Amino acid sequence: MIPTEFNRKIAEIRDDRVRGASELARFGLVILAQAARELPAATVGEWWEGLSALAVDLAEARPSMTPLSHLLRRWREGAAIEADMNLAAARQVAAARAEVLIEQSRRAVADCAARVAELVGAGRTLMTHSFSSTVLESCRLLKEAGLRMIVTESRPLEEGRRLAEQLSVWKVPTVYITDAQMALFVARADAVLVGADSVLADGAVLNKAGTALLALAARERGVPFYVACESFKWRDAADPPPVLEEMAPAELGVPTWPDVTVRNLYFEVTPARLISAWIDEAGVRRIAG
Numbered sequence: 001m002i003p004t005e006f007n008r009k010i011a012e013i014r015d016d017r018v019r020g021a022s023e024l025a026r027f028g029l030v031i032l033a034q035a036a037r038e039l040p041a042a043t044v045g046e047w048w049e050g051l052s053a054l055a056v057d058l059a060e061a062r063p064s065m066t067p068l069s070h071l072l073r074r075w076r077e078g079a080a081i082e083a084d085m086n087l088a089a090a091r092q093v094a095a096a097r098a099e100v101l102i103e104q105s106r107r108a109v110a111d112c113a114a115r116v117a118e119l120v121g122a123g124r125t126l127m128t129h130s131f132s133s134t135v136l137e138s139c140r141l142l143k144e145a146g147l148r149m150i151v152t153e154s155r156p157l158e159e160g161r162r163l164a165e166q167l168s169v170w171k172v173p174t175v176y177i178t179d180a181q182m183a184l185f186v187a188r189a190d191a192v193l194v195g196a197d198s199v200l201a202d203g204a205v206l207n208k209a210g211t212a213l214l215a216l217a218a219r220e221r222g223v224p225f226y227v228a229c230e231s232f233k234w235r236d237a238a239d240p241p242p243v244l245e246e247m248a249p250a251e252l253g254v255p256t257w258p259d260v261t262v263r264n265l266y267f268e269v270t271p272a273r274l275i276s277a278w279i280d281e282a283g284v285r286r287i288a289g
Helices: 004-015 022-039 045-061 066-078 087-120 133-142 160-169 177-190 209-219
Strands: 125-128 149-153 174-177 189-195 205-208 224-230 265-270 277-280 281-286
Touching: 004 022, 004 045, 022 045, 022 066, 022 087, 022 133, 022 174, 045 066, 045 087, 066 087, 087 133, 087 189, 087 224, 087 277, 087 281, 125 177, 133 160, 133 189, 133 224, 149 160, 149 177, 160 174, 174 177, 189 209, 205 224, 209 224, 209 265
Parallel strands: 125 149, 125 189, 149 174, 189 224, 224 277
Antiparallel strands: 205 265, 277 281
């Protein structure tokens, strides 16, 4: 049985509406490292069973976010717990493995952002939707190079505000708009840059609802549409279909009307044909033709 403290942390990941997929994946690994050191157990077998169950529950907390499940799977596959290992040693190995993956994730974000900055270059106007730690880091690298931004509010919880606030601190000229103004402003951008919660095997992107509309508007106006995310967000062809998480209707802030159903789907799939390039820590990917 998973202790109450860790169940609370699983709920924190499930209910989080602020952090992006990479941030939540690293938080999941932080929880796992803590549990590796502290989970009550009398034997290695009992401890590993409890730790593995926690990893499964963490991965299932946010099914739309591939890096959470992928990093936890990499942790399990690379933990290297030997049958004859004592409990103290096993705890150290499992915790250290989680910490290595946390650092690899951070490094991948930094390297991905560096690739973005190289591709975009100086003096550009970028447009984005929702919040991405990779997009944020890309902006940090470009802030002294004449960067200008167009940021959507990203309803219903307005994740775009977090990015706009940081851009203001950095003194990056920024236009902040409602989601409904996407098509009006996209032609003023040199490129659209978004992050991703997951990338399907064919290159289609799972991201905040509204991303596909922005991609369509960008295609209509001839504006490049770039997706920047770490390679561990790519799903394998054998993975199950992505889950489009739906959140509480109350987040939309409307009353209950008779015969009116309020929907609050957070994620959607943007087809690969609308994407100009995918940028990860290894470089820039494009579909031939």
